[in-house]
Amino acid sequence: MQIHLVVPGLIWPAVSALGPASGLQLTSLAWLLGRGRRSFAPFEPLDAQLARLMGYPADAGALPLAALRRLGEPALPAAAADTDWLCADPVNLSFAREHLLLGEFPADELRPEEVAALVAELNDTFGDLGSFEAATPNRWYLRLKAPTRTRFFPLHDVVGRPIRDFLPEGDDARLWQRTMNELQVVLHNHPVNQAREAAGRRPANSLWFWGAGTLRAAAQPGASMVQTADPLVRGFALAAGTTVGAPDCAKALEGDSLVVLEDLQLPARHLDIDSWRKRLTMLEQDWFAPLAAALRGKRLRALKLTAPGDRGTLTLELRATDAWKFWRKPLSLDTLLKSIAPAAAALPGGTADLAPPHAPGTR
Template sequence: MQIHLVVPGLIWPAVSALGPASGLELTSLAWLIGQGRRSFAPFEPLDAQLARLMGYPDDAGALPLAALRRLGEPALPAPGAGSDWLCADPVSLSFAREHLLLNEFPADELQPEDVAALVAALNDTFSDLGTFEAATPNRWYLRLAAPARARFFPLHDVVGRPVRDFLPEGEDARLWQRTMNELQVTLHNHPVNQAREAAGHRPANSLWLWGAGMPRPAARSVARTIQADDPLMRGFALAAGCTVTTPDCAKALDGDSLVVLDDLLLPALHLDIDSWRTRLAKLEHTWFAPLAVAVRSKRLRALKITAPGDRGTLEVEVRAADAWKFWRKPLPLDMLLKSIAPAVASPQHHSGTR
């Protein structure tokens, strides 16, 4: 039996904090890192890595990420066949010096009644574009009336960066850039956002559109159990004909499993070190400790940990057959992070994320 654990956000971003895990009791994670065979691959977008894990070929072109994420939304009915979608996530734009920067919202910051009012206003004003809907307060969608002939950049690529470097490209680029400006005006002037600003709260003053791609046949099904809460990964799994469940370590140990743990992703993106440390300590208790025990006892034949980050992707392969190699000493996470070379600036436009 083997488990593949994908943990985006485990590698703390290079731009901040040396020793982010200092003082945390991460003995099981340190044992797994030290015991395993480690490799470090160049930066690759998270969605491209998830696609490859689910069997999509590298040369498949722009993936329909919005349609896939919409498919993976547990709170919404399955989308109709043949629909074209965009993710239309609410964001807050603000100026920092001469740059317009974008930040997303956590799941609990926008109130459901405010979201309902904003979505209703968008549908009244932009009915020619299609239909807006909200799966959660921070995950919205646009079901397009006509396919978008433009390329868009995923939200996670843009957080905290100058928006001007990630505007839509392609045949209808100017149309969609103008549309995004009009969306900003409508949202900025809405009473919900006026009230939020008056109360000192961040306004949802724009939408970030992304994830366009022509729907096409799903990748071939993979013969493993899929565990994930992330709706994009759930969508990949469902499109491939796989059963997908909520992450649960005990159930993962019942058979070969691919598990995506996204607990650390948003705290890492937002440099929220307190939340990152709290969640990492929880993962140590709920995942790394029982998996280390399973490897030592040979209940688990092999464990692979994949940790995509802004510097690259760490991979650790731990095998039960190697557990007796006492000279492989535990390697604390902070020590590992210090050993990783500083990030090389990745190109702002890369086809794997459009």
């Protein structure tokens, strides 16, 4: 039995004088990091890594991330397989000096009645584009009447950055840039946003379109079970015909599993160090400690941990036989993060040794 654990956000994205994991009691994670074989590969988008893990073809053009994410939305009814979709997530645009910056909404900031009113207005005003719908207060979709030949940038690539560097590109780019400008006027003037601004709350004054495309066939991934709370990963799994469930360490230990834990992703993206530390402590208790115990007790044959981040991707591999290799000392996450700041030194083959200069070897 083996488990592949994917933890985006584990590698803190910013270089900090004070270690983000400093002082945290992450005993089991340190044991895993010290016992395992570590490598650090150059940056690769998380979406591309997920597609590869899930056996989804990435060589036939842009990934249809909107269609995949919508497929993984448990609250929405199934749609025809040949439907073209766009993610149309509500965002807040604000000026910082001369730049217009994009901010995303957490799941609980927009109220359901506000979302319903805004989506109804969008369908009344922009019905020529297609049909808008909301799966959650911060995950919206546009069912397109016609396919688009435009390149859109994923929302997570744009958060906190000037949007002028991420505007739509391609044959229909001008249409979508004009549409975004018109959307901003409609949303700015809507009573919902006027009331939010009057109350000192951020308005949902724009939408961010991304992930255009139609579902394509996917191959069966290696794991017999996929565990995740992320609708995009759920969509990848469902497109491959794979059993998918919520993250549960005890159930993951019952058979080969691919587990994607997105707990750290948003705090890392927003540099919210307090939330990141709190959630990391919970992962230590709920995942790292049970998995370390399972390896020591030979209930788990192999563990692979992948941590995609802005600085690159950490890969950690352990087998049950590594548990008795006492000469491999624990390696704290704080020490690991400092060892790859500002960048890891590349080795032949595109990976880099993450062991700090005076750490025991991992041969």
